Amino acid sequence: MTTAPTVSLSIAEAAEASGLSAYTLRYYEQIGLIAPIDRRSGARRYSDADMRWLDFLVRLRATGMSMQGMQRYAHLLRQGNADASLDERQAMLEAHAARLEADIRAQRETLQYIRKKIRGYEEMRAEPKRA
Secondary structure, three states, X not given: OOOOOOOOEOHHHHHHHHOOOHHHHHHHHHOOOOOOOOEEOOEEOEOHHHHHHHHHHHHXXXXXXXXXXXXXXXXXXXXXXXXXXHHHHHHHHHXXXXXXXXXXXXXXXXXXHHHHHHHHHHHHHHOOOOX
16 A cells, blocks of 8 residues: 655745745744744755644634634644543634634624615615706
């Protein structure tokens, strides 16, 4: 049985693939948000697992999780799958999902309000002009 080749991306390639800058990737590593990246000949090389983790971080950040929250999650993840770590990571994601769902509801309500205003403008234009 052969295994699929592991991605080995340079920092520039990882930056392009993740949508983060090389500076941000270095910063995330510096603050412990991502584990130290393997190096070959002194250059960082990002694996499949690294890229999946970056994708997850990008999604958390895009949905409003704080840097501190992401760091806490990363710290817990590095502790392994002990019950306490699993429990806290799950609770963190459940709380984040609840906040995200509330945000989505609020955005939908705002969108409905804006569409109602647009319909009002369309109706004003459709009314016959009075002299």
